[in-house]
Amino acid sequence: MSAPLLEVEGLSTTIGAARVVDDLRLELARGETFALLGESGCGKSMTALSLMRLLPPAGRIESGAVRLDGVDLLRLSEAEMRRVRGARLAMIFQEPQTSLNPVMRIGAQIAEAVRLHAGAAAAAVDARVLELLHAVGIPDPERRAREYPHQLSGGMKQRVMIAMALAGDPELLIADEPTTALDVTIQAQVLGLLKTLQQQSGLAVLLITHDLGVVAETAERLAVMYAGEIVETATTAAFFAAPAHPYSRMLLDSLPTADKRGARLAAIPGRVPPLDRAFTGCRFVERCPRALARCAEQLPPWHEAGAGHWVRCHLWDADQVDAATVAAPAVAEGEQAPAGEDAAPLLEVADLKVHFPIHRGVLRRVVGQVRAVDGVSLQLRPGRTLALVGESGCGKTTAGKALLQLIAPTAGSIRYQGHELAGLGHRRMRRFRKDLQIIFQDPHASMNPRMLVGDVIGEGLQALGLARTRPERLRRAAELLELVGMPGAAVERYPHEFSGGQRQRICIARALAVDPRVIVCDEPTSALDVSVQAQILNLLKDLQARLGLSYLFITHDLSVVAYLAHEVAVMYLGRVVERGRVDEILERPRHPYTRALLSAVPVADPRAERRTLRLEGDMPSPSAPPPGCHFHPRCPEARPECALAYPEGRAVSATHRVHCLLVEAGR
Amino acid sequence: MPLMPVVLWTDALLYLLLALLGGFAWHAARHEHLRAPWRRVARSRIGVVTLVVLGCYLLVAVLDSVHLRLRLADQSGATSAETRYSPEVLSLLDLALAGLRSQSEKTYSAPFATHLYVKEAIELPDGRVLRDYPRLVHGGAHLDDPAARGLDILWRGLLGALLGLALWGAILFALSAALARRRGITPALMRARIKAGRTEVPWRAALLTLASILALGGAVALLAGHYHVLGTDKVGEDVLYQALKSVRTGLLIGTLTTLVMLPAALLLGIMAGYFRGWVDDLIQYLYTTLNAIPGVLLIAAAVLMLQVYMSNHAEDFASLVERADLRLLFLCLILGVTSWTGLCRLLRGETLKLRESDYVQAASALGVGHFTIIGRHILPNVMHIVLITLVLDFSGLVLAEAVLSYVNIGVDPTMNSWGNMINGARLELAREPVVWWSLSAAFVFMFTLVLAANLFADVVRDAFDPRLRGAA
Structure with a gap:
C-alpha cells in the first residue's frame, strides 16, 4: 500500500470540559471511502471539524497530528490552513438548506469558490462553474446557475454544495451526514453521485454517518466511534460479516x-x-x-x-x-397471533382530501390549492399496524392530523366505529378524543417545557374529566410511566431533564393516559438514534400486544415498516399509489414508485445483491401535480397514456391494490 | 393623629405593581423553569450592578409615593374639636428632604455657590447702594469668609463619604453574616470569598457599586444641608430636590404605561395568533390602523382635551397634587394605547408559531379546551417575550416623557419631572452667562437610569431568549 493520504494520530479535542474526541487514530488512502460511524453525541462531527480546524470558539485541539500527504495540518498557520481548506480538503454539511446564502445566485456562489482557489479570469470561471454543475449532475446548468437557492430542491442544493466543495479540486472530501436531511430516493441519487465522482477523480471521501445502510453501500473501510473514541476499525465486508x-x-x-x-x-x-x-x-x-x-x-x-480488523475490547x-x-443469543419470541386480520375495520377513511388554499394579491383571493392530501382511503383494523409510507411532502403527516381533526379535512369521510368524524366541531369531537391519540416525531418539541412530566401526562385525564384531582392524576401518571419503562418518580421533573428516547416514552405515556384504541404515530423514531429507536419500537410492539392498540404508523423508513407493520399504504403526492399486506408490498411491489422506494433504501449488508432503480428528479409540487398519473414524469416505465388520466385502482389480490396502468387487474 | 395618609391614583397603581412583582417573585421561586433565567441574571456582573442602581431609584420613587397630609399646628389653642390638616400633600421624600425643599433662594445660583448668579442692588450698612452679587440666604451662609468654602466643601464631603462608607460597612457585615449562616461557614470566610470574587452571585461587584453610591450619597447629603449642591433654578428652588422628585415621575411613566397596555396586548395578540381567521383580521386591522396615526398627535389631542376638562372642573380636585397626578395617569394611559401594538404584533407572531407546535397539537388531540390551551401552553411560553419587551420599553418611555414635556404635552407643569426641568432650561441655555446646571442635573439623573435600565434589559434578554441560551 502506498503512503496514506490522510494520517491522524492521537487526536484529542476538548470543548469546554468535555473531551469530545479522544486519542483518535485513522488512516485514509487515496481514492478510498472511509466511514466514521456512530450515534449522535459520539464526536463524529467534532472529528471532522478538528480535521478542518474549524472548531467552535470553545473547542481546542489538545494534542495529536493530522498529516495530509505528510504535512501536519495542526502545525500550519491559519493563513496556510486557509489555502489547504477547499483546495486539498473540502467539506460538505448535513443541512444543504442553511449552507447556501439565500440572496446569492447559485452560479455566483460556486464562482466565489472557484475564484478563491484558481484565481482564474472571468470567462474561465463561468466555464468552470458550468463544468462543475454538469459534473454533479444538475440538468440545464446554464439556467440553474442563474437561480437562487430557494428555487432548488433539497437534493439539488446538496449537489450544489458538492459542486462548491469540488471547486478547488480537493484530494479529500469530508462529508458530514450528507444525506441525513434528504429522502431515500434523493439520498440514493446523492450517494450515487459521490461514488461516480470518486471513480472519475480519485477523490478520497471521509463519510460521517449514523446510517449503517449508507456505510454498507458506499464505504470500503469504516471506524466505529463511541463516546469520543474509535472502538473498532475494519473493512466494510469484514465488519458486516462479523x-x-x-x-x-x-x-x-x-x-x-x-x-x-x-x-x-x-x-x-x-x-x-x-x-x-x-x-x-x-x-x-x-x-x-x-x-x-x-x-x-x-x-x-x-x-x-482479523486482517486489518482492529477492536478495542x-x-x-x-x-x-x-x-x-460467540454471538449474543437472539431474544426470540413467538410471532403473535395475527389477531384482527379479518375483524371489521376500526377506522375507515374514504377519499380524504385536505387542500390548503393559496391566497394572492391585495384582496387575498384564492388562486389555487395545495392538494396536500388528495383522496386517501385507508382501513385500520383493531390490534393491527397500518404503515403510511412516503417521502417528505407527500402529505402523510397531514393525513394523520386530518384523521384526528387537528386539521379540518376538505372532503371525504372518516368513520370511527361507524361514527362520522369529518366535520365534527371541537365540542362534539371530544367524546372521540379518548379513543384516538397521536405521538409526534420530535420528542423535544412535543412537550410544554414549562410543565412537570406528571402534568403533561395528566393533561388528557383532566381535559376529558377522567381524573378530577391532581393527586389522582399524578398517581395515574406514575403508573403510566412504569408501563412505558420509566421510573414513576419522573412525574416530579421537567421534560428537559430527559433524553430523546425517554421523552418519546413520556409522549407515549401521555397518549396512553386516556386509554386510546388508535394511536397515530407520526415518525416517532426518526429523530432518535438506532439503538434508542429499537427501544421505542420494542415498546410500541409490547404495548400493542398487551393493550390491543391499533397504530397508524407514519414513516419514511421502510426498515421500520418491515419490522412493525401489518399493512402498508404507499403515498405519493397526496394519494395512495399502492396498498396491501406488508409482505405483498415489500416482496412483490407492483407500482414503479414503490419499487424505486424499496430499492433506494440502503441495506446494512454489503453482500446484498441489489438492482438499484434510481429515480431522477424530485417530487413535483402538490399545488400543481402533473396531469394523469402523478408519478409519470419520474417513472422509468412510463408510457404515453400515463399522462392522460389518473389510473384507477386495480386489485392485484384481495388485499393488494395498485394505481398503475401497467398492472393488470387480478394478476 | 398627627397625619392623614393620602393615596393618589398612581400611588395605588404603583403599590399594585409592587404587589404583582412580589407575587411573581414568590411564584417564580417555586418553579425551577422560572427561577433559572433569573438566576442567570443574578449571576451576571452587569445584572447585579444595574440592579443596585435601579434599586436606589426605586427606593426614591417608593418613598416619594407614600403621600400624606400633616396636621396643622394649633394656632387657635385647643378650641376646635376637629383636627385640621394642611391642604398640602407631602410625600415621605418631601419630609426627608424638608431642608432642601424649604431652603429656596431668590433666583439662579450656581452649584456650591455662596453668591447669587445675578447682580442685584445691595444696600450697604452705610446707606450706599452697590450693584453686586449678593450672598445667598442658605447656600454657604454659615461661612464667615466665602473664600474659605473650598476647604469647607472638601471637609464636609469627606466626612459625608466616610459616614456613607460606615453605613456600607454595616450592610457588608450584616450581609456576609446572613450569607454565611445560609452556607454554614463563618462570616469572615464569607467576606474573604466575596473579596476574592469567588461567589456565584457577584456580590463583590454589587457591594462595590453600593459603596460608591453610599459614599457619594453621604457626601451629597452632608453638603446639601449647607450648600445648593446642584445650584438653584430661576425661582430659587434647589435643583437637587427637583431632580430627586423627578425620579418618581420617570419611573411611573416607564412602568405604569406597560402595566396599562399589558392586558390588551396579551389578550389581543394571543387571540389573533391562536384563533386566526376573522379574529386575526379584526385585531390586525385595529393595530395597523392605530399604528398609522402619529403617536404624538394622539397624545397631544388627548392631553389637551384633558387640560380643558380639568380647567372646567377645577372644583373636582382637592389639591394641585391630585390634579397633576391624574394628568400623569392619563399620560400613562395614552402612551399605553399608542405603544401596545408592537408587543401585540410580537405576541401574535409567536402564538402563530406555538399553536402549530406539537404540544399544542397533542393537547387538542386530548380534547383540551381553547382557553385552557391558551392559559396553560401559550401564555407561559410567550412570557419571556413580554418580559423582554417590558424591560426594553422602559427606557424608551422614560425618554418619551422628557420629549413630551418639552413640547408641553407631557406631565403637569407643576409636577417635577426631568422633561419639565429640560423645558425650563431651554431659555437658560440662551442666557449669557449660561445656566447649565438644571439641564445637566436632569441629564445625569436620566442618563444613569436609562443606561442602567438598558444594560439590565440586555442581561434579561440574554437570560430569557431561548435562542441565545443555546449559543452560550
Whole structure:
C-alpha cells in the first residue's frame, strides 16, 4: 500500500470540559471511502471539524497530528490552513438548506469558490462553474446557475454544495451526514453521485454517518466511534460479516428488518455517557451486556480480530476470545397471533382530501390549492399496524392530523366505529378524543417545557374529566410511566431533564393516559438514534400486544415498516399509489414508485445483491401535480397514456391494490 | 393623629405593581423553569450592578409615593374639636428632604455657590447702594469668609463619604453574616470569598457599586444641608430636590404605561395568533390602523382635551397634587394605547408559531379546551417575550416623557419631572452667562437610569431568549 493520504494520530479535542474526541487514530488512502460511524453525541462531527480546524470558539485541539500527504495540518498557520481548506480538503454539511446564502445566485456562489482557489479570469470561471454543475449532475446548468437557492430542491442544493466543495479540486472530501436531511430516493441519487465522482477523480471521501445502510453501500473501510473514541476499525465486508465490538454488534442487531419481525430488537439500554468526565475503563461498560470485571477499571487495548480488523475490547484478550466470537443469543419470541386480520375495520377513511388554499394579491383571493392530501382511503383494523409510507411532502403527516381533526379535512369521510368524524366541531369531537391519540416525531418539541412530566401526562385525564384531582392524576401518571419503562418518580421533573428516547416514552405515556384504541404515530423514531429507536419500537410492539392498540404508523423508513407493520399504504403526492399486506408490498411491489422506494433504501449488508432503480428528479409540487398519473414524469416505465388520466385502482389480490396502468387487474 | 395618609391614583397603581412583582417573585421561586433565567441574571456582573442602581431609584420613587397630609399646628389653642390638616400633600421624600425643599433662594445660583448668579442692588450698612452679587440666604451662609468654602466643601464631603462608607460597612457585615449562616461557614470566610470574587452571585461587584453610591450619597447629603449642591433654578428652588422628585415621575411613566397596555396586548395578540381567521383580521386591522396615526398627535389631542376638562372642573380636585397626578395617569394611559401594538404584533407572531407546535397539537388531540390551551401552553411560553419587551420599553418611555414635556404635552407643569426641568432650561441655555446646571442635573439623573435600565434589559434578554441560551 502506498503512503496514506490522510494520517491522524492521537487526536484529542476538548470543548469546554468535555473531551469530545479522544486519542483518535485513522488512516485514509487515496481514492478510498472511509466511514466514521456512530450515534449522535459520539464526536463524529467534532472529528471532522478538528480535521478542518474549524472548531467552535470553545473547542481546542489538545494534542495529536493530522498529516495530509505528510504535512501536519495542526502545525500550519491559519493563513496556510486557509489555502489547504477547499483546495486539498473540502467539506460538505448535513443541512444543504442553511449552507447556501439565500440572496446569492447559485452560479455566483460556486464562482466565489472557484475564484478563491484558481484565481482564474472571468470567462474561465463561468466555464468552470458550468463544468462543475454538469459534473454533479444538475440538468440545464446554464439556467440553474442563474437561480437562487430557494428555487432548488433539497437534493439539488446538496449537489450544489458538492459542486462548491469540488471547486478547488480537493484530494479529500469530508462529508458530514450528507444525506441525513434528504429522502431515500434523493439520498440514493446523492450517494450515487459521490461514488461516480470518486471513480472519475480519485477523490478520497471521509463519510460521517449514523446510517449503517449508507456505510454498507458506499464505504470500503469504516471506524466505529463511541463516546469520543474509535472502538473498532475494519473493512466494510469484514465488519458486516462479523462485528467484533459488542457495541457494533448491538448496533447491527438493533436495526429493524423484516427477519426480526417476530423477535424483539436488541436495544442498547441507557445512553452515550457525557464526555465531560474522566474514563478509567471501557466507555461502553455501563451499557455492555457482557462486561467483565476489568472492563470498568482497565482501558481495553487494541486487538486484531482479523486482517486489518482492529477492536478495542477486553473480550478479545487471549483468554476470552471464545466468549467474544460467540454471538449474543437472539431474544426470540413467538410471532403473535395475527389477531384482527379479518375483524371489521376500526377506522375507515374514504377519499380524504385536505387542500390548503393559496391566497394572492391585495384582496387575498384564492388562486389555487395545495392538494396536500388528495383522496386517501385507508382501513385500520383493531390490534393491527397500518404503515403510511412516503417521502417528505407527500402529505402523510397531514393525513394523520386530518384523521384526528387537528386539521379540518376538505372532503371525504372518516368513520370511527361507524361514527362520522369529518366535520365534527371541537365540542362534539371530544367524546372521540379518548379513543384516538397521536405521538409526534420530535420528542423535544412535543412537550410544554414549562410543565412537570406528571402534568403533561395528566393533561388528557383532566381535559376529558377522567381524573378530577391532581393527586389522582399524578398517581395515574406514575403508573403510566412504569408501563412505558420509566421510573414513576419522573412525574416530579421537567421534560428537559430527559433524553430523546425517554421523552418519546413520556409522549407515549401521555397518549396512553386516556386509554386510546388508535394511536397515530407520526415518525416517532426518526429523530432518535438506532439503538434508542429499537427501544421505542420494542415498546410500541409490547404495548400493542398487551393493550390491543391499533397504530397508524407514519414513516419514511421502510426498515421500520418491515419490522412493525401489518399493512402498508404507499403515498405519493397526496394519494395512495399502492396498498396491501406488508409482505405483498415489500416482496412483490407492483407500482414503479414503490419499487424505486424499496430499492433506494440502503441495506446494512454489503453482500446484498441489489438492482438499484434510481429515480431522477424530485417530487413535483402538490399545488400543481402533473396531469394523469402523478408519478409519470419520474417513472422509468412510463408510457404515453400515463399522462392522460389518473389510473384507477386495480386489485392485484384481495388485499393488494395498485394505481398503475401497467398492472393488470387480478394478476 | 398627627397625619392623614393620602393615596393618589398612581400611588395605588404603583403599590399594585409592587404587589404583582412580589407575587411573581414568590411564584417564580417555586418553579425551577422560572427561577433559572433569573438566576442567570443574578449571576451576571452587569445584572447585579444595574440592579443596585435601579434599586436606589426605586427606593426614591417608593418613598416619594407614600403621600400624606400633616396636621396643622394649633394656632387657635385647643378650641376646635376637629383636627385640621394642611391642604398640602407631602410625600415621605418631601419630609426627608424638608431642608432642601424649604431652603429656596431668590433666583439662579450656581452649584456650591455662596453668591447669587445675578447682580442685584445691595444696600450697604452705610446707606450706599452697590450693584453686586449678593450672598445667598442658605447656600454657604454659615461661612464667615466665602473664600474659605473650598476647604469647607472638601471637609464636609469627606466626612459625608466616610459616614456613607460606615453605613456600607454595616450592610457588608450584616450581609456576609446572613450569607454565611445560609452556607454554614463563618462570616469572615464569607467576606474573604466575596473579596476574592469567588461567589456565584457577584456580590463583590454589587457591594462595590453600593459603596460608591453610599459614599457619594453621604457626601451629597452632608453638603446639601449647607450648600445648593446642584445650584438653584430661576425661582430659587434647589435643583437637587427637583431632580430627586423627578425620579418618581420617570419611573411611573416607564412602568405604569406597560402595566396599562399589558392586558390588551396579551389578550389581543394571543387571540389573533391562536384563533386566526376573522379574529386575526379584526385585531390586525385595529393595530395597523392605530399604528398609522402619529403617536404624538394622539397624545397631544388627548392631553389637551384633558387640560380643558380639568380647567372646567377645577372644583373636582382637592389639591394641585391630585390634579397633576391624574394628568400623569392619563399620560400613562395614552402612551399605553399608542405603544401596545408592537408587543401585540410580537405576541401574535409567536402564538402563530406555538399553536402549530406539537404540544399544542397533542393537547387538542386530548380534547383540551381553547382557553385552557391558551392559559396553560401559550401564555407561559410567550412570557419571556413580554418580559423582554417590558424591560426594553422602559427606557424608551422614560425618554418619551422628557420629549413630551418639552413640547408641553407631557406631565403637569407643576409636577417635577426631568422633561419639565429640560423645558425650563431651554431659555437658560440662551442666557449669557449660561445656566447649565438644571439641564445637566436632569441629564445625569436620566442618563444613569436609562443606561442602567438598558444594560439590565440586555442581561434579561440574554437570560430569557431561548435562542441565545443555546449559543452560550
